[in-house]
Amino acid sequence: MSRRVGRRFFERPALEVAPDLLNKVLVAPGVAGRIVETEAYQGADDPGSHAYRGVTPRTEVMFGPPGHLYVYFTYGMHWCANVVTDRAGTPGAVLIRAVVPIRGIEAMRLRRSRARRDVDLANGPAKVAQAFAIDGTHDGIDLTGAHLGVSIRDDGTAPPAIPAVGVRIGLSKGQDLPWRFAVPDCAEVSRPHPTTGHDAR
């Protein structure tokens, strides 16, 4: 009924993969959810990307083969999960910014105990990581091989024909690039969407 997304899907520029990832299903042990918001970080010349400064111990995964997970730690307390895109040697990643729970919502409520409403369970990149229990131990794992039970699946739901598009969130550099994508009029989005004017909260 659903099939795992393969390596070829990810072996493209992040700007192509990011909108195509909308409506795909993120799966981890006991939980699953539909991806509704993504951001592209593309190439060595993207000033907003961690890869902008070149290869470091942290960004090594971004320069590696596509279809792997890039997980980073930020603000001293949050993990965020990306899918590595493009061919090895060319840095690319798509940040998973929001997910709508499909399975394991009780587990997500326990992990996200501060969320007072279900809409807040995974409507932000660090919330997604917490709801899915993704952390540094998952950095670099191969999604196409479902390592540690984490994968991305296609259940037959096509990406939106015309995704909502906006600038990326939280950057001090590269903030003008319209490289954020979302399912139009979706309530579980991390921020209001410029092109639709729709607010998640």
Add this chain to the structure above:
DNA sequence: ACCGGGATGTTCT
């Protein structure tokens, strides 16, 4: 609803 600030520690200069 909107806004301001604190938490907390890794990463790279």
Add this chain to the structure above:
DNA sequence: GAACATCCCGGTG
């Protein structure tokens, strides 16, 4: 030592 691809809480209107 500064920056950080965030989140949460408490203030005010």
